[in-house]
Amino acid sequence: MIVAAGSSCKKVDNYAAPNVTLKGVVKDASTGENIQTEQGSGTRIKLLEISWSSNPTPYYVSSYQDGTYSNTKLFAGKDVISAEGPFVPLVQVDNTGKTIVDKSQTVDLKEVTTVNFSVEPFLRIAWIGEPVINGDGTITAKFKFTRGTTDPNFQQNITDVSLFVNSNKYVGNNNYDNRYTPKVTYDGTAGNDLVGQTITLTTAGGPLPGKREYFLRVGARISYGLNYYNYTDVKTVAVP
Amino acid sequence: MKKYTYMILAVLLCWTTACKKLDTLPPSIVTDNDIFTNSAGIQAYMARMYSTLPIEDFRYSPQRGLNFFWIISPFSAVSGEALSRDQNGAMQESLTFDDRPTTWSLCYQLIRDANYFAENLPKYASNFTPAQVNAWLGEARFIRGATYFALVKRYGGVPIVDKVLQYPQQSIDELKIPRTSEEKVYDFIAADLDYAYTNLPESNQVGRANKYVAAGFKSRAMLYAGSIAKYNQISLVDGSGNRLCGIPAAKAVTYFKAAYDAAVLLESKYSLYKKSWAAGDKTAQYQNYVNLFFDATSSENVLVRQYHYPESVHGYDAYNVPRQLMGANGYSSEVNPTLNFVEMFDGIPKNADGTIKTTTGGKYDLYTNTVDLFANAEPRLRATVILPGDVFKGISVEIRRGIYTGSSAGGISPLLPAGSTAHYPADHIVQSANASQTPYKLPNGTTMNPAGLSGYFTGDGTCSVSGFSIRKNLVPDKPTSEVLENRSDQTWVEMRYAEVLLNRAEAAYELNSLGQNDKNYIQDAFTDINLIRERAGATLLTGAADLNNINVIRTERKKELGFENKTWWDLRRWRVIDKEQNSTIYRTLMPFYSANDGKYFFDARLDERNSRYTFDVRWYYEQIPQGEIQKSQNLIQNPGF
Numbered sequence: 001m002i003v004a005a006g007s008s009c010k011k012v013d014n015y016a017a018p019n020v021t022l023k024g025v026v027k028d029a030s031t032g033e034n035i036q037t038e039q040g041s042g043t044r045i046k047l048l049e050i051s052w053s054s055n056p057t058p059y060y061v062s063s064y065q066d067g068t069y070s071n072t073k074l075f076a077g078k079d080v081i082s083a084e085g086p087f088v089p090l091v092q093v094d095n096t097g098k099t100i101v102d103k104s105q106t107v108d109l110k111e112v113t114t115v116n117f118s119v120e121p122f123l124r125i126a127w128i129g130e131p132v133i134n135g136d137g138t139i140t141a142k143f144k145f146t147r148g149t150t151d152p153n154f155q156q157n158i159t160d161v162s163l164f165v166n167s168n169k170y171v172g173n174n175n176y177d178n179r180y181t182p183k184v185t186y187d188g189t190a191g192n193d194l195v196g197q198t199i200t201l202t203t204a205g206g207p208l209p210g211k212r213e214y215f216l217r218v219g220a221r222i223s224y225g226l227n228y229y230n231y232t233d234v235k236t237v238a239v240p
Numbered sequence: 241m242k243k244y245t246y247m248i249l250a251v252l253l254c255w256t257t258a259c260k261k262l263d264t265l266p267p268s269i270v271t272d273n274d275i276f277t278n279s280a281g282i283q284a285y286m287a288r289m290y291s292t293l294p295i296e297d298f299r300y301s302p303q304r305g306l307n308f309f310w311i312i313s314p315f316s317a318v319s320g321e322a323l324s325r326d327q328n329g330a331m332q333e334s335l336t337f338d339d340r341p342t343t344w345s346l347c348y349q350l351i352r353d354a355n356y357f358a359e360n361l362p363k364y365a366s367n368f369t370p371a372q373v374n375a376w377l378g379e380a381r382f383i384r385g386a387t388y389f390a391l392v393k394r395y396g397g398v399p400i401v402d403k404v405l406q407y408p409q410q411s412i413d414e415l416k417i418p419r420t421s422e423e424k425v426y427d428f429i430a431a432d433l434d435y436a437y438t439n440l441p442e443s444n445q446v447g448r449a450n451k452y453v454a455a456g457f458k459s460r461a462m463l464y465a466g467s468i469a470k471y472n473q474i475s476l477v478d479g480s481g482n483r484l485c486g487i488p489a490a491k492a493v494t495y496f497k498a499a500y501d502a503a504v505l506l507e508s509k510y511s512l513y514k515k516s517w518a519a520g521d522k523t524a525q526y527q528n529y530v531n532l533f534f535d536a537t538s539s540e541n542v543l544v545r546q547y548h549y550p551e552s553v554h555g556y557d558a559y560n561v562p563r564q565l566m567g568a569n570g571y572s573s574e575v576n577p578t579l580n581f582v583e584m585f586d587g588i589p590k591n592a593d594g595t596i597k598t599t600t601g602g603k604y605d606l607y608t609n610t611v612d613l614f615a616n617a618e619p620r621l622r623a624t625v626i627l628p629g630d631v632f633k634g635i636s637v638e639i640r641r642g643i644y645t646g647s648s649a650g651g652i653s654p655l656l657p658a659g660s661t662a663h664y665p666a667d668h669i670v671q672s673a674n675a676s677q678t679p680y681k682l683p684n685g686t687t688m689n690p691a692g693l694s695g696y697f698t699g700d701g702t703c704s705v706s707g708f709s710i711r712k713n714l715v716p717d718k719p720t721s722e723v724l725e726n727r728s729d730q731t732w733v734e735m736r737y738a739e740v741l742l743n744r745a746e747a748a749y750e751l752n753s754l755g756q757n758d759k760n761y762i763q764d765a766f767t768d769i770n771l772i773r774e775r776a777g778a779t780l781l782t783g784a785a786d787l788n789n790i791n792v793i794r795t796e797r798k799k800e801l802g803f804e805n806k807t808w809w810d811l812r813r814w815r816v817i818d819k820e821q822n823s824t825i826y827r828t829l830m831p832f833y834s835a836n837d838g839k840y841f842f843d844a845r846l847d848e849r850n851s852r853y854t855f856d857v858r859w860y861y862e863q864i865p866q867g868e869i870q871k872s873q874n875l876i877q878n879p880g881f
Contacts, residue, residue: 041856041880057873084880095488097481160822178852179661183823205661225474226880227818227857 023070029118034067036231038172043085051077086228087119121148123230137207158191161220163201276364294390296805297732298554319808325701328851332859354384378439382449385432397422397484418874421482426465433458458502459743466495471815503744510737513540525777529623547729555725564693567723576706579827585621603651604841619777626709638692641830642671648836673699707829821855
């Protein structure tokens with residue numbers, strides 16, 4: 001009995017642990033800058049492993065908020081890789097199910113593999129100058145947003161803009177201090193009229209408590225699909 | 241030796257003969273033959289199907305799913321109708337709670353039950369009249385259609401299973417049925433409900449479908465389909481061109497027309513409940529509206545789900561009574577209507593922007609009693625919401641935020657700037673942290689508790705956190721000794737004629753706005769809305785021209801069907817909830833007693849607890865449980881999950 005039980009152990013599943021690293025960055029095709037996003041609910045990398053099946057279940061890797069991504073525990077294999085996020089979709093399917101755009105990449109994953117993507121963001125948002133601390137203890141920031149694509153299919157109305165404030169560097173629509181963060185919503189085409197203009201937003205809720213740092217980021221979004229936000233990079237403001 | 245031989249023979253003889261009687265089914269197993277040969281068996285089968293019909297009733301909450309007793313995270317505190325201490329934000333339905341089956345799997349179990357019934361009943365048809373068989377087949381199709389509606393409104397297009405799946409006779413690959421398009425699922429529902437309408441009788445047992453119930457459900461489902469076609473922006477198309485999420489805009493007219501036509505079928509078969517209604521008598525209209533949810537003979541009830549203590553129960557009263565009427569389990573006041581909800585109604589003083597008016601010239605208006613502010617309130621509002629100071633179970637429900645002790649010379653200025661989420665300044669205000677209060681001595685020498693008996697308490701949330709408490713569906717004469725969990729058994733009204741009228745009005749308005757003029761749709765919508773408003777005791781529309789905005793109809797729907805677990809789905813199918821809940825804080829109304837005036841004033845403010853609501857756009861198509869995709873890899877997940 002014991003011999004039988006022991007010998008059956010020889011058939012243990014000894015497939016090697018996953019050790020392949022996949023990393024890269026999602027960049028703006030025109031400016032070369034990283035596409036800023038939010039972690040968890042923003043950009044994600046979609047992996048379809050076609051080594052075994054022609055109809056695989058997708059596996060997703062969330063990107064960091066600065067647009068880079070990395071996963072160090074993947075299995076080696078052949079994958080079709082694309083990205084989803086606040087930019088013109090890399091894979092587009094028409095109403096008949098025909099793939100009309102396919103910028104996904106077929107990659108042999110092994111050791112350390114780097115896969116980058118060049119995309120057209122829905123919106124580009126740029127700081128104008130540095131955020132300033134006002135006399136009343138609030139912070140004011142200036143910025144502008146412009147369209148990141150000339151394709152009219154992805155130029156829906158601009159619906160929201162917000163100056164996200166948080167007490168740590170992870171800041172965005174998924175993670176912000178709602179006491180101080182001003183949010184502006186636009187009806188109809190009102191937001192579109194502000195494209196290219198300087199917009200000024202001041203933190204809400206009175207003076208920010210002092211002797212600490214705040215992390216600020218501007219986000220704006222259009223009414224397309226899952227309404228992803230585009231962002232600026234994060235600015236740090238030390239309130240004395 | 242011979243003796244032994246006989247003994248062995250005798251044993252063998254007994255043994256083998258006994259074996260003949262072993263080949264019988266255990267009596268504890270119910271077979272098809274027990275069920276399908278007599279009407280009592282059919283009724284038992286039906287009872288099981290109806291008891292698992294996926295409707296959001298007294299036993300539903302998004303946190304814990306269908307048919308579960310513990311409802312402390314009420315659905316109405318997800319939709320913005322109410323605030324609750326245990327539900328402080330937006331959410332989609334939880335995929336799993338503990339080890340409970342998902343809504344997805346519950347629905348497919350019921351679909352299998354309905355398919356099994358429809359396939360097997362005809363084999364036993366000789367036991368019944370053809371009319372009976374047809375009616376029951378219609379009923380099974382009604383249940384299947386209603387169940388598919390529960391699926392499609394959550395997930396979009398889902399796999400269509402229209403027969404009993406057999407394993408292992410069918411291969412695993414054959415059983416991995418892919419999702420079909422959202423449009424085809426709605427068409428499938430329409431076909432099932434049409435079949436049910438044709439085959440069901442005019443009337444049926446209470447709690448079961450008749451042909452008009454099928455028509456009513458069709459009007460509901462088709463209205464959803466039309467709304468998706470018109471307002472949805474999300475698309476997911478599979479490799480074969482099936483649009484799993486979204487319906488082509490061109491189909492909007494077809495679906496709204498189907499909704500309208502189905503709603504018309506109920507005309508003169510049901511009517512708005514007006515048994516104790518009297519024109520011009522607000523008290524009678526109020527009482528009539530309260531009674532409508534408790535009168536078993538109501539002409540308005542289209543489909544109900546009955547409960548009966550002790551074998552089939554819920555806890556709606558225990559969880560939701562005002563704090564001062566709390567039962568022995570220690571639950572109370574989970575549903576506290578928001579000021580946003582209350583402000584939709586007529587008969588309260590309002591500012592130009594439609595918000596409640598509590599100040600004049602920058603100073604608070606003063607009232608002798610809290611309920612005076614609502615002296616002329618629409619009867620439907622009083623019957624839906626317990627207003628501060630109004631009477632419930634013979635007791636005045638006392639809701640008071642605190643006592644203002646500051647000077648009242650020249651009037652009292654607002655305690656906080658507009659739009660503030662801050663706590664009230666501690667100076668000049670006496671308040672209570674919980675229900676054990678220290679009475680405050682008023683200038684006239686009498687004493688008063690800082691907070692009302694039903695709140696507001698600053699420390700624990702076991703009170704009215706919005707300044708209001710729910711009245712709709714609470715039993716008006718239930719003794720406090722019976723206000724316990726699993727002790728309530730009032731009937732859930734899943735569909736009433738008021739909803740059918742509102743379906744009809746909305747479909748008619750949408751048809752008119754889409755350029756359809758084969759009927760005078762706008763006049764029809766006007767008539768429907770005024771029927772609702774008249775019974776409610778609300779201000780009537782003066783003419784069809786008043787219907788100049790879809791929001792007139794939508795607001796009427798929100799008012800009439802408030803706290804009936806319908807509003808969240810409506811906001812969702814109109815695709816407006818992501819704008820309505822975008823870091824949103826709902827409004828509350830806080831009554832204060834001014835010690836120096838001896839009178840009350842009201843502060844309308846944003847929820848002091850700073851509960852923010854943000855609807856994630858992904859929730860327009862909910863996540864398909866990952867376990868289902870692992871079982872059936874042809875299922876494509878909804879966008880973003």
